Amino acid sequence: MPISRCLKSKPFAFSLRHARQTSKRAFSATAYEDSDVVIVGGGPAGLALANALGAARPIAERLKVTLIEAGDLSKIRYWNPLSSAFSNRPTDTGAWSHVDESRTMPIGEMQVWDGLSDARITFSASDISVAGKDAPGEMARLTENLNLQRALLHSLANRPSIELVDKVRVQSIQQDEREHGGRWPLVYLSDGRAIRARLLVGADGFNSPVRSYAGIQSYGWAYDAQAIVATLNHHPRTMLEPPNTIAYQRFLPTGPIAFLPLSPTTSSLVWSTKPHLAKTLLEADPSTLATMVNAAFRLPNISLRYIYERFLDNHTSGVTLTPEDLYSEISFRERSHGVNPHSAYSSMTMRAVLGGVPPSDAGALPPFVTSIQQGTAASFPLRFSHADTYIGEGQGTRTVLVGDAAHTVHPLAGQGLNMGLGDVEALVNCIETAVIHGGDVGSHTALFPYARARYLENHKVMSAVDKLHKLYSSTAEPIVWARSVGVEVLNELDTIKAAIMMTAGSTRNHRQDSQGASRSVAVSGVENLAKGVSALGTMAEGFVDVVGVGVQGILRQLSSSSRR
């Protein structure tokens, strides 16, 4: 019998014990390199993923990880800004040894109010700080995205299992169709290399090439809105005012405007508004934008609408509205609304006050913006989109999506980065389990728990954020009344506010124990972001990051407590 003869002539046990085939397989003789995990995109999600994969020992020992970024990462690695200049990509992160702490800002309080009814809710760290948690008085920490990315890069420098490839574009992704190719993805790079990926991770942002390769459709729509981001300069708060650790967000019918502290004299703006208005504002003189920002936080909506129209009319007719004209227009509207000239709502007072006794309601509004930091103003369109699946099948086998490649959401609650870091955490857990059990990390079986853990979770957050957006876009009386009453009632129920946040926070506690230090670092951003603020987008996309505040406390996910 041929088989038994074959068996006799090949001493299996012997060859098994001593054999080790060193000769390369036919295809490895071609120009392909093999890598177990290829991450496309060096934004926060991609870098956090690479870091976490390098930090988990079973993974680092067995898997080769390659991260590909089109941009120049050394610019971030050696990012060494003037201490007075802040990038407008704030993000929310956990404490981390590589993060430059002097460029982070603790957030102790968030104030969110309704542009129509002024119904206001305040989230304060003192409501939710719990015994055993460090740094009471701080609910989240804001820092620039660049600071976080730089920290991730520095940490990656100590992770030999991770290969960073920057300044290289992905030219095309194809399926390995050769006989022994197994239809694995082949990634062709602009420097001539070709990498065959066991698992291809799309961390490449909204216009994800990996997602197109995998043939994954996404569901969503564009909002009729643009977000303007900028770094704002303002005077430091005086001794008699609360420090600049309060984040503010006002819900206007055209979209929320948010103010996020970066340092005592600089803060970040995220203002979502109608596209034509955003365009005109960015084209106008920077001091006009500063004036409009102040007005958008202060003026009653009806006057704001009037000012917008004036501003747009002037723009279309080619007559520039000078900053002085605009200012006097705003002053007039303030007077006609009977704004107390000694209140923080009076831009006249705020502009004049330098020292002296500040208005008693100064804490209710952000500091008066004096100018826009040069070159920081930008805008990007807002959209809702969610990939139909996170794991590629068929044509896109061995691909997985994380971060913005999988989902984009309105920035009003600052959940973009949160969700991305949540994805990273779940994916790393999945990969680690697979590696420990000898599984193939590119297989659907190995990745399935990731999609199970994240898809619905992300969808809930995205839907909640979308509903909030819709709720606050409405100007219909009954809706405004209902949302205002709801918010005011909730605002009075401190214990409930705290309970909501603590319950959500405690569910995330256990994770840190089992994981490597840096990994929990990357991931502890997730916990905080809840509260807070976060950023959207990847650098490669030129997306500017966006931050939102406070509302999250209402949402279930949010809120971890004062941990940092």
Place this chain on the structure above:
Amino acid sequence: MNPIRMQFMREKLLESAREHQDEDSCEASETFAGLDILDIGCGGGLLCESLARLGANTLGIDASSSNVAIATHHASADPSLNLSSHSPAHKSSRTSPGMLSYAHTSAEDLLAAQGPKQFDVVCAMEVIEHVDNPRLFLNDCAQLVKPGGHLFISTIARTPLAYFLTIFAAEQMLRLVSPGTHTYSKYINPNELIDYFHQYKGPEREVPWITRLVNGIPLRTEAETRGMVYLPWKGEWSLIPRHALGAKWAEGCNYLFWVRRPTE
């Protein structure tokens, strides 16, 4: 099902290793490294690939030549697997994956060809319920294990529940498996496997592999059974924890069995 098989095998190998060495010297990540493992009924090679990735020198055998061809083809796409072309080569280093090879043969023929005591670990996952003479099959498997080595078997218990789930529901109602795949009368209960090894001594020994039973349960260092349950709401198989409520009941359908060959 594969991840929980691996989980069970890993647990048992670690437990056994820690009996003999102190805890710290057992590297959890190297549980399988360098072991000679035989997978009987390897099918598409899922278990074999996992074992080889963890550094075991793995031989997968199957009675179906198409299964062997599929497994070989699948493994050839994975550059991290050291797929053997049956040529003797150099010694394996400890952390890189071991040699993987497949052969179209049966346990009986392999035993006849290579003689007994060849493998540190022998697995027969979901095989014995298809075998015509399970006592003979168990004997072949047992003889292939080296002294101090391990035998892992997974199969289906002969209970009304198992009939309902694996034959009525899976074959006849849902058609997940082609009808006729399973034969109820060939199912084997956990206590039957335990009883077999409570009597089985092997050719040269006086003492059986399982020396004593307490309420029908063997010592945990000699043999163990664990239930596997499919959780539809998670879409995953789950290994029932040893002391979970209803752990015995959970062995009423799919279960894993482990027994260790005594050292000589």
